[in-house]
Amino acid sequence: MSIEVIKPGLATTVQDGGRSGHYHLGIPPSGAMDQVSMRSANLLLGNPETAAVLECALMGPELRFHDTLRVATGGAEMVPKIDGVACPNHEVIEVPAGSVLSFDFVRAGARLYLAVEGGFDVPERLGSRSTYALGSLGGLDGRPLQPGDRLKVVSAERCADAGRSLPESLRPVYHKQYELRVVPGIYDHRLTPAARERFYDELWSVGSEADRIGYRFKGGTPLEFIEREPPFGAGDDPSNIVDACYPIGSIQVPSGSEPIVLHRDAVSGGGYAMIGTVISADMDLIGQIQPHQKVRFVPVSLDQALEARGQRSRRLEALRQALG
Amino acid sequence: MNAESVAESAAARYSVAGDEFLFVELSESMTLEAFFRSISITGRLRERALPGVLEICPANASYQVRIDPQQISVSQLQAELEDIDAEVSSQSVQRLTTRVVEVPVLYNDPWTHETLMRFRDRHQDPSGTDLEYAARINGYADVEAFIEAHSGSPWFVSMVGFVAGLPFMYQMVPRERQIQVPKYLRPRTDTPKQTVGYGGCFSCIYSVRGAGGYQMFGVTPMPIYDPTGSVPHIDDSMIYFRPGDIVKHCPINREEYDTLLAAAEAGRFRPRTAEFVFDLDDFTADPDSVANRVKEVLNEH
Numbered sequence: 001m002s003i004e005v006i007k008p009g010l011a012t013t014v015q016d017g018g019r020s021g022h023y024h025l026g027i028p029p030s031g032a033m034d035q036v037s038m039r040s041a042n043l044l045l046g047n048p049e050t051a052a053v054l055e056c057a058l059m060g061p062e063l064r065f066h067d068t069l070r071v072a073t074g075g076a077e078m079v080p081k082i083d084g085v086a087c088p089n090h091e092v093i094e095v096p097a098g099s100v101l102s103f104d105f106v107r108a109g110a111r112l113y114l115a116v117e118g119g120f121d122v123p124e125r126l127g128s129r130s131t132y133a134l135g136s137l138g139g140l141d142g143r144p145l146q147p148g149d150r151l152k153v154v155s156a157e158r159c160a161d162a163g164r165s166l167p168e169s170l171r172p173v174y175h176k177q178y179e180l181r182v183v184p185g186i187y188d189h190r191l192t193p194a195a196r197e198r199f200y201d202e203l204w205s206v207g208s209e210a211d212r213i214g215y216r217f218k219g220g221t222p223l224e225f226i227e228r229e230p231p232f233g234a235g236d237d238p239s240n241i242v243d244a245c246y247p248i249g250s251i252q253v254p255s256g257s258e259p260i261v262l263h264r265d266a267v268s269g270g271g272y273a274m275i276g277t278v279i280s281a282d283m284d285l286i287g288q289i290q291p292h293q294k295v296r297f298v299p300v301s302l303d304q305a306l307e308a309r310g311q312r313s314r315r316l317e318a319l320r321q322a323l324g
Numbered sequence: 325m326n327a328e329s330v331a332e333s334a335a336a337r338y339s340v341a342g343d344e345f346l347f348v349e350l351s352e353s354m355t356l357e358a359f360f361r362s363i364s365i366t367g368r369l370r371e372r373a374l375p376g377v378l379e380i381c382p383a384n385a386s387y388q389v390r391i392d393p394q395q396i397s398v399s400q401l402q403a404e405l406e407d408i409d410a411e412v413s414s415q416s417v418q419r420l421t422t423r424v425v426e427v428p429v430l431y432n433d434p435w436t437h438e439t440l441m442r443f444r445d446r447h448q449d450p451s452g453t454d455l456e457y458a459a460r461i462n463g464y465a466d467v468e469a470f471i472e473a474h475s476g477s478p479w480f481v482s483m484v485g486f487v488a489g490l491p492f493m494y495q496m497v498p499r500e501r502q503i504q505v506p507k508y509l510r511p512r513t514d515t516p517k518q519t520v521g522y523g524g525c526f527s528c529i530y531s532v533r534g535a536g537g538y539q540m541f542g543v544t545p546m547p548i549y550d551p552t553g554s555v556p557h558i559d560d561s562m563i564y565f566r567p568g569d570i571v572k573h574c575p576i577n578r579e580e581y582d583t584l585l586a587a588a589e590a591g592r593f594r595p596r597t598a599e600f601v602f603d604l605d606d607f608t609a610d611p612d613s614v615a616n617r618v619k620e621v622l623n624e625h
Contacts, residue, residue: 024381026485135488233354245388247345268485277342305343
């Protein structure tokens with residue numbers, strides 16, 4: 001069973017739940033940036049929750065189906081079209097053999113997840129099918145889709161009927177401005193008190209360099225670091241540290257100018273001071289923020305972060321209950 | 325350990341990083357003692373195999389642990405780490421059983437030369453090469469003398485990362501002899517695969533082609549990252565280097581490079597390695613004799 005890529009879209013990759021246990025060798029988790037939406041699409045279809053899907057950023061692909069297959073979408077609102085006829089998002093739809101599945105422009109959110117019955121079949125690498133493009137690992141030949149690619153599909157044990165749809169209350173809601181909750185720390189004592197306060201006061205806008213490695217933010221006042229004698233091996237810029245590991249979600253501010261939040265294809269370490277970490281519950285949301293949209297960073301305590309983590313787990317549980 | 329490093333041992337700084345990570349800084353500045361402590365603590369933590377500890381990442385002078393907070397809390401983990409740190413610091417003998425790896429390097433190669441010329445506007449000294457600049461600011465008479473220093477001493481792999489499998493290496497010489505070179509003023513958008521680079525006090529080998537800010541000195545024909553699982557000397561982890569490896573660079577000429585590269589492409593390349601027991605006190609007392617022993621064990625194999 002195969003699907004042919006006519007147009008790949010802007011940045012379409014095979015992703016799943018990601019890989020764990022290799023970060024100490026520089027291999028990041030990868031996997032769908034918005035895990036909840038990926039899981040929602042799979043659950044809707046009756047797939048294993050973390051079956052491999054296509055993550056389609058901002059502009060969807062055009063795919064020719066050589067076999068009749070059911071699919072479902074999750075995440076961003078990009079209207080799917082079968083041979084040009086619009087179909088609903090968040091619903092199981094059947095694509096007949098020979099038809100072309102394409103997508104309208106993105107109306108809200110940034111990443112659509114396309115699940116296919118059984119899941120996309122690429123070799124597992126280090127326990128995951130996810131694409132880590134920086135390391136040419138996983139996915140389809142370790143890279144985003146290209147025209148002419150053939151995608152294989154795992155034969156499904158079971159599949160939901162066409163027409164099954166995600167209850168309204170479980171669908172994502174998108175805005176033009178967001179809050180990202182941050183646990184301050186790591187090297188934030190290197191910022192001046194005024195800069196530390198301002199970081200959380202100002203509105204930042206997502207730069208065009210917003211990808212799976214990280215999101216860069218612009219538009220705020222540059223942040224001053226406290227002057228110091230550079231420690232041996234750290235580098236001369238006040239934002240430099242002796243190269244260290246970067247937590248997923250950590251915020252670095254090279255030379256104090258533009259904060260970068262690292263995501264699931266993160267560079268695993270480097271020499272820039274981190275000033276805090278976006279909480280795990282808000283990482284899905286980052287994957288749905290479009291370039292030029294606005295963000296305010298909100299400082300929270302570890303307890304608040306853990307509470308939000310619990311809420312996210314309950315939301316996933318509700319999806320499983322509704323669709324399992 | 326000397327009095328200064330003991331004083332630094334007291335200052336481990338624990339910082340929660342979101343709800344899944346604990347970041348631990350052992351020293352603000354790079355020291356061999358801090359690296360040694362990082363690798364000792366993370367090694368012992370791995371041995372304890374605590375439920376909920378997902379990833380343990382040693383770095384140059386710090387380390388990081390990823391947890392599942394439902395299985396272990398940050399404060400439980402920190403208590404565990406403080407206990408291990410005390411255990412490590414009270415050891416009278418600081419030893420690491422590791423391996424020495426010889427890395428053949430074609431210094432001043434045509435590919436990094438072509439690349440560095442393309443990005444000259446991003447460099448501190450647009451009129452020369454990266455090697456000429458590094459030689460000059462470190463007080464070497466010429467590039468040859470600089471290459472002799474870079475390839476003459478052993479290096480500790482003090483961290484693996486940035487991108488998959490990239491080793492950061494720390495020079496095993498007294499601080500006054502350590503090479504230091506700033507990174508490019510603005511990072512390049514391209515670096516050839518397996519480039520031997522340099523930034524701050526660290527040497528590195530770029531595992532993949534891509535962006536980079538380190539100075540470029542040469543290339544190695546030795547594969548160090550294997551995403552397709554086809555390189556015989558690299559195991560299932562796909563990564564060759566481990567923190568704690570000791571590296572010795574070996575200058576080669578173009579003809580040797582071509583031969584080794586052909587061997588690597590045919591799956592016949594095998595790195596020269598030897599087992600080695602590193603003792604921190606021996607090294608502190610007489611670094612040059614430890615460096616000589618590194619050369620000797622390679623020659624014995």
